[in-house]
Amino acid sequence: MENHNVINTPIDPKKIKGWGIDADPKNDPTYPMRNRMNISQDPDFKHRPKSLQPEDTEVLRSIERPNVSAVFGTPEPPTGLSGLIRRFAFQFSENQYPHWLPLLLADRVNVVEGVVDDLVHGHIPNIFAEKGYKAEWKHSPQTLVLKMAAFTAVTAGTILWLSSGNKKKKPVKRSRY
């Protein structure tokens, strides 16, 4: 085999016996969303807006499109560790887990970076306000009390467990599924 081109020579359907004899424009479940406009009927399908937004900031791009869209959002360009993870994710297509899972991971890392950034800028985030607990206290105090109680219990438990040290180390139970 000499030819490693994965795209085969296109077949002209008009040469196929019976081609199109049962075609029925009413047989279209997408009506009325879609006007039938195939690429063959739309010589203008590669049309792009005449002005393109200048790429003056880092913008990540799906590998499923040949170019950057004519406009794009510019806030929060990728930075830090989360940015590294995002750049990694964008090496994979939207069809692949290595695209979406790292992005979710990057979002979590980004949250920590956000807190650090706040502190670096001398701002202590008011978690109580950011979580909207004022409203919860007003409209659903019992839920908030339960949440706080659970939080306190977990925190106290963790402190107890940490302060008790690893003196009485239990044998680790191993099980295979």
Place this chain on the structure above:
Amino acid sequence: MLAMEYRGPKRVRAVQKPMPEIKHPQDAIVRVLRTCICGSDLHLYNGNVPDTRVGSTFGHEFVGEIVEVGTEVTKVKVGDRVIVPFNIACGECHFCRQGMFGNCHESNTESTAVGAIFGYSHTAGGFNGGQAEYCRVPYANVGPTILPEGMDLDDAVLLTDVVPTGYQAAEMAGIQTGDTVVVFGAGPIGIMAARCAWLFGAGRVIIIDQEDYRLEFARNYSYCEAYNFNEIGDPVVFIKKITDWLGADCVIDAVGAEAAGNALQTLTGRKLLLQAGSATALHWAINSVKKGGVVSIVGVYGPTDNLVPIGNMMNKGLTMRGNQTSVKRLLPRLIEHVQNGVLNPKGLITHRLPLEEVADGYRIFSGKMDNCIKTVLMPPTANQ
């Protein structure tokens, strides 16, 4: 300017941010007069949408006044008050020219499956949204529609998403005169979808949810039957039973990935993140629709993986449709409906908060507290 800012799952705040700038000759800057918190914002708020970056501003439902335009903007001018569709669309690409403004190919660089949406993560283009005093609006010749004479701003802001999405949900359900239509989810979209089902000639409209206050609201607003799935046993069996054991003609999924009602789905989809959210509503939709029926999906599901009963979809001969709504395509008709009193969008609004209290707004809406159906946020500059 003041803007809402995402800090992490269930953490948002109002902060001072730099003014948005014109980045493309067809951009406009809009001073926001009304903006809403939407059910689909909760997917972002809960941290379920990939590439939601800390520091981003949400808000895809807003109306406002044009304060600055780029050199190629000709259809609107400074001082115009505009309804801004939630999708960002160029109006010229292969998809836009088919009226699929929700699927524009020239607004979102970062994914191809979804068009660009204001304030909806970098997966949807990385644009800041309208939960702010000012917002950059690309393609100002295409989306923004001048506010019709005398239209209430509260009605107008619901024309950016809720009304068209509810309407398109009913449209995609292919409702024929006399059909029985079931809507899963009595949030604003579900309520509006139920209301719009009548406009397509439905013979019976049924809405299913688990919050009694929302069901009561739907009963009154949409003139539909409303049932609490915690009280009817298996909702699929229940729907079969009340439809002569055949199933509904059309089912609308207005829930998406945050669905409650199935422990296994909650565990695998929302707690363990083994699938992209829980697909409970979609399961119910596929299984409760009549054979040969239509399932219309407007609930938001995450990318790539969902444990969906696709085998039943094939065996039952279903048609399934879903899309982001092409707001611009539907706006002229819907403006008519509002002006003629056929639809009353602002009737959905139960809460109004200053933008400064955005964190409380999200908490109230996501916690379904205080009988909340729809929240409007008022930026401080909105009253000038």
